[in-house]
Amino acid sequence: MSSIENFQQQISTALANRNFPDSPANLYDPIRYILSLGGKRIRPLLTLLAADLFGMKVLDTAIPAALSIEYFHNFSLIHDDIMDNAPLRRGKATVHEKWNPSVAILSGDALLVQAYMELAKCPPAHVAALLTVFNQVAKDVCDGQQLDMDYETRTDVTLTDYIEMIRLKTSVLLGGALQLGAILANASLEQQQLIYEFGVDIGIAFQLQDDILDVYGDPKTFGKQVGGDIISNKKTYLFLSLQNLAVAEDAVLLQELVKGDLSSHPQKVQQVMDLYGRYAIKERAEVEKQHYTKAAFASLEKINIPKEQKQALEAIANQLLIREI
Amino acid sequence: MSSIENFQQQISTALANRNFPDSPANLYDPIRYILSLGGKRIRPLLTLLAADLFGMKVLDTAIPAALSIEYFHNFSLIHDDIMDNAPLRRGKATVHEKWNPSVAILSGDALLVQAYMELAKCPPAHVAALLTVFNQVAKDVCDGQQLDMDYETRTDVTLTDYIEMIRLKTSVLLGGALQLGAILANASLEQQQLIYEFGVDIGIAFQLQDDILDVYGDPKTFGKQVGGDIISNKKTYLFLSLQNLAVAEDAVLLQELVKGDLSSHPQKVQQVMDLYGRYAIKERAEVEKQHYTKAAFASLEKINIPKEQKQALEAIANQLLIREI
CATH class of the missing domain: 1.10.600.10 (Farnesyl Diphosphate Synthase)
Incomplete structure (x- = not known):
């Protein structure tokens, strides 16, 4: 098994073993649902690969940071889908369609909090640095989503504006996923x-x-x-x-x-x-x-x-x- | 000036001096707006009073934790007002009314991230403990809001259920505000x-x-x-x-x-x-x-x-x- 497959297996196992509360069901069922829709789990994989690259031996220790990134990504999908009025996500009903917008807002919030709960499980000596990077990425992603919405009605969007928007909305999360792994490995x-x-x-x-x-x-x-x-x-x-x-x-x-x-x-x-x-x-x-x-x-x-x-x-x-x- | 008035002054000054980005305006104007609506700022005051109680001398160091609680509170107001379809907050239009629900969802998210950014400014040795307590409070508040919404249609709500709902939705944030101050003061x-x-x-x-x-x-x-x-x-x-x-x-x-x-x-x-x-x-x-x-x-x-x-x-x-x- 290659290191990639090995890490993918670790991520799947960790996701399967994280138990969210049963109650309130309307809060945690949507979280279980969005995470069950799959996806390639590229972002948490990047965290593990970066930790490995910089010589971290016990990669289990990097799992919470990897999951924090995957949870953040899924939080942003739930909320973006409301804003974009999207009926489908990965071929299945979006959370606000399957439940309703209020459930989607609140379960998205709760999933963002769960992302921060994973960060808090990281080795205490690294938590402050991880939190700072994670926060900046989270802020950038919000900024990028707002720019994307603003661009829908703006007629003066330049190519430079566009690159900046996609950098914030989608790209910094890949960079941040890698940086969290590097921090954990003391790079x-x-x-x-x-x-x-x-x-x-x-x-x-x-x-x-x-x-x-x-x-x-x-x-x-x-x-x-x-x-x-x-x-x-x-x-x-x-x-x-x-x-x-x-x-x-x-x-x-x-x-x-x-x-x-x-x-x-x-x-x-x-x-x-x-x-x-x-x-x-x-x-x-x-x-x-x-x-x-x-x-x-x-x-x-x-x-x-x-x-x-x-x-x-x-x-x-x-x-x-x-x-x- | 009493210690209470002194602390209230510190909080006002800190809030007035925090500069959110100008752009994207549709993301940060609503944050400036909700924070401008006032309120008694009881929660950040509790953080400072607890830090003071447990003997912390340099209270400026407790300001970021105090603001993180105030930001969290205002994030929850923005999102709750969408879910409750509330037209007014403190006599003024709610964010989703003054702008629209998408702006309210995203600026709420961004304000929650700003709360965590304040936490990351706290003394690094305390960040892990602060984050753990803050996360548990944030999770509880989400749980409480969901229970409150569930109760609207449930007919079997007991008094015990009700007390548990208000404990989660509103009370743990007061407890958490105090605990953050206590952590900073090494209690x-x-x-x-x-x-x-x-x-x-x-x-x-x-x-x-x-x-x-x-x-x-x-x-x-x-x-x-x-x-x-x-x-x-x-x-x-x-x-x-x-x-x-x-x-x-x-x-x-x-x-x-x-x-x-x-x-x-x-x-x-x-x-x-x-x-x-x-x-x-x-x-x-x-x-x-x-x-x-x-x-x-x-x-x-x-x-x-x-x-x-x-x-x-x-x-x-x-x-x-x-x-x-």
């Missing part, structure tokens, strides 16, 4: 910063890839509706790039496609894709993705540890950032 | 437990008093609509006591009054008050309030510190638990 602040930046840049590259796959992905493997971002006028990296570059009648057409509904533009997805082709938008997004991928691996390389011990983290990064699209 | 676990129990019992007595005042309070000073609990069929200590005791036609009348609307029972408040009178419900509630008041002062007395140093805490408790109704 220096400089090494902590490098592994954090590795995670953040992998996260940005992954989000850019997600924007690309939403348009150009294989419907059989992508998992979401291909073209969904175009249909919903989502301000992705691709859309904002096109908006920046489109001239004359292309800009007018894009405005029409955004304002109109699907009945007036049944070919909307194809028409936007044609515009993307005209301005080489896919290639631009791929260049940006490669920029962040390279930055990530440069940070990993700078970490003061023999290259062969970085293989598991490299493998995870390569798995997240599939090279073929 | 023993036993002394921490006593000051915690003092706070919890004061909190329960205060809530029972609130139930009594809602029916028998002076409209000029009570601050809420007298009779409001009766009109909205709230399952208070008084209502549940009556439900327990009412026999034959009184039980039937109570059922009718609960089921009917105000147009069919314009004298509902008076009719319920007549039933309360028949079963000496006010007196029963006062006995229960006195039971918790005595328990609170018994815990305070057991604390291993000269009585004259407990005067400020006694004064606050006496101020909360006004003797005249």
Whole structure:
């Protein structure tokens, strides 16, 4: 069994063995439910891999920090789904749909508190440092979610704004997951910063890839509706790039496609894709993705540890950032 | 200036000097707003008084813990107001009314994170212990809010259930506020437990008093609509006591009054008050309030510190638990 599989097994076992209270059922059943929907558990895995990278031997000690990250992630899913009015999460009803918004608000709150309870189980000497990093990540994720909501109605969103939003909303959590592991393994602040930046840049590259796959992905493997971002006028990296570059009648057409509904533009997805082709938008997004991928691996390389011990983290990064699209 | 006024001044100054980020405005404006609505700041005062009681000299060091409690309290107000569909808080529009529910959910989350950021500013040697107590209080408050919502539709709520609900929803936060101060002042676990129990019992007595005042309070000073609990069929200590005791036609009348609307029972408040009178419900509630008041002062007395140093805490408790109704 590889170290990755071994760690994944430890995370599954730990999650299965955490017993939330039976009562109040309306508070803890939704928590059991969201955690049962699965997911790849990438974030807690990153915590264990970072602790391992920096030489921590007893990895059981890193499990609470790993779970704190997974709980935080699931708390943010419950609350984001209310705000986004999303009916489905991983193919199943969202918490506010299965119960109601009040239950979703409060069980999300309770799950965030559970995340902090896991942090409090960490070795006391490390708790202050872990808490500081965790708090900053949590604040950033809230900021990012607010920016994402603000962008829905703003018309002046730049590519820089967009990268900053995805950095906060989704990427810092990967960086933070890694940094918690590094703290537990007594890594220096400089090494902590490098592994954090590795995670953040992998996260940005992954989000850019997600924007690309939403348009150009294989419907059989992508998992979401291909073209969904175009249909919903989502301000992705691709859309904002096109908006920046489109001239004359292309800009007018894009405005029409955004304002109109699907009945007036049944070919909307194809028409936007044609515009993307005209301005080489896919290639631009791929260049940006490669920029962040390279930055990530440069940070990993700078970490003061023999290259062969970085293989598991490299493998995870390569798995997240599939090279073929 | 008394120590109480001195501490209140410190809290005001600290709150005024905490600068939340300007951006995203939709995230931090609601936080500035809820904190600007005032309130008596009793909870952070308790933290400072407990730190002082146990001999902490540099009380500035206790300010972050005090603010963490005040922030937590305001986070819970923002989210509870969404769940309760409340239009007003301290006479002003609630956050979800002034903005919208999404803003209220996310700014509440961000304020909870800010509470934990204050905890992380405390002396590192104490952070693990502070975090453990804070987390348990936060979990209890969530549990209590869920029980309160569950009770709205449950018909089998006992007086014991009710006391447990108010203990969790409102009282543990007073106990926790005091315990944080005790931890910072290096009080023993036993002394921490006593000051915690003092706070919890004061909190329960205060809530029972609130139930009594809602029916028998002076409209000029009570601050809420007298009779409001009766009109909205709230399952208070008084209502549940009556439900327990009412026999034959009184039980039937109570059922009718609960089921009917105000147009069919314009004298509902008076009719319920007549039933309360028949079963000496006010007196029963006062006995229960006195039971918790005595328990609170018994815990305070057991604390291993000269009585004259407990005067400020006694004064606050006496101020909360006004003797005249």
